[in-house]
Amino acid sequence: MQAARPCVSFTEVLRAATSVGPVGSRQNPRSQPQGDRTVKSAVENLNPTRVRLTVEVPFEELKDSLDAAYKKINQQVTVKGFRKGKIPARVIDQRFGRGAVLEEAVNDALPKFYTEAVNEAELSVLGQPEVDITELKDGETLNFTAEVDIRPVIEIPDYSGIEVEVDAVEVTDEDIDKSVEQLRERFASTTPVERAAEDGDVVTVDLEAKVDGEVLEDGVAEGVSYTIGSGELLEGIDDAVKGLEAGGEATFTSELKGGSAAGREAEVTVKVGQVAARELPELDDEFAQLASEFDTLEELRADSRKRLENMKQFDQATQAQERVLEKLLELVEVPVPEKLLEDEINTRKHNLEHHQLGQMGLTLDKYLELQGKTAEEFETETHEAAVKGIKTQFVLDELVKQEKLNVNQEELTEHLMRRAASSGMSPDQFAQAVVEQGQVPLLVGEVARGKALAVVVESATVKDTNGEIVDLDDEDETETAAEVAAEVTEGDAAAEKSED
DSSP states (O other), rough: OHHHHOOOOOOOHHHHHHTTTTTTTSOOOOOOOTTTTEEEEEEEEEEEEEEEEEEEEEGGGGGGHHHHHHHHHHHHHHOTTOOOOOOOOOHHHHOOOOHHHHHHHHHHHHHHHHHHHHHHHTEEEEEEEEEEEEETTTEEEEEEEEEEEEOOOOOOOOOTTOOEEEEOOOOOOOHHHHHHHHHHHHEEEEEEEEOOOOTOEEEEEEEEEEEEEEEEEEEEEEEEETTTTTTOSSSTTTHHHHTTTTOOOEEEEEEOOOOOOSSSSSEEEEEEEEEEEEEOOOOSOOOOOOHHHHHHHHHHHHHHHHHHHHHHHHHHHHHHHHHHHHHHHSSSOOOHHHHHHHHHHHHHHHHIIIHHHHHTTTHHHHHHHHHHHHHHHHHHHHHHHHHHHHHHHHHHHHHHHHHOOOOOHHHHHHHHHHHHHTTOOOOHHHHHHHHHHHHHHHHHHHHHHHHHHHHHHSSSSETTTTTTTOOOOOTTTHHHHHHHHHTTTTOOOOHHHHOO
């Protein structure tokens, strides 16, 4: 039986989602018919992912922008003898120079003419263009070029022949024993003892950390409860406290995991305040009634088996989607824009250094040391992940268009609720943040790509390691696929963010 969903209002998100076009399509509105306009534009393909637009604009087309420029300058300057805002154009030209007016007018007009040229050529542009004014003759013409990255044209081949192998769903008695034992550990009780601390005992300790002989401001903690052997505190503490009775004290050296001196060696003094022995409850029907809604240990074990099977089925589905995606990418030739790749790599590095590692108090160098990687290996891995992320987004977006897939309100709501849960926010809080940060198109894209990947998985042949055909028909398959696709393109979806 599914848990009841909370009554959540996503009105703002859904309203914003209605303005989002198909994933991968141009979001710029088409220019309206311009009558007898004589603006000319041409497109030159520099490579499969970059074009040069050449635009010729007759000077009369700058009239509106020139008028706006004079009006703006009028509001910013004063000239003796004229009221503010009433300075004639000829006086502005004489006093401040016609060049200043032209510069203001051209800066105002360029985005409009560039957008119209993009729309006329039906380009899906990525990022900002590099604009070069090649000719500007007062009263005659404005000519400029704009180089910009575009989405490559992708041909999706027949993918119905994809075959992958995944782990079989097998739950052993040992798996169930481990699960029940973990539950048993949660219900352990402790009894203070007057003896030396041993493995498995719970000790209450005071800690003091020094670096270079000075006690750290955040290096003192009192009354910390620690289970010997759990590995949850500092390396070396187990050996230090074992053999100590209440009141005993020891000093050891350890590398700090967090705080102001994270990653540095510290001299740590530990004083034991209490030693308590842990006592586990007997594995019987009474324990089942204490730890669950079941009356017997047999029922508890049966439920554990079912939960483990569900978990392994979820892992199996995720594995299938990841491996099908790998096979799909191997089938498709996807050129990657250089500037987009550079931006994606920089985004991934920034997120790692300033968000993930920053929260853990680690530097990139320390992280690489802990991971046992060189800087060169890190650069290679980041490059490969960025390339895969961009290719994944391009291919799945093309499939969304090819298969004419849409995202409905229920699917978006489900995705929002899952994302909210993983972020630790309430659905309403998450929805509000999504709207305020303009992230609705990003989430719509994640769901749409998940649906595209689910279509490919559905047509693929998936077998487990026992040679059995795996049936992945599941109501959560699309959402799981959305999470897989989002994880691969995690670098802030640079391609989607750049396309406007």
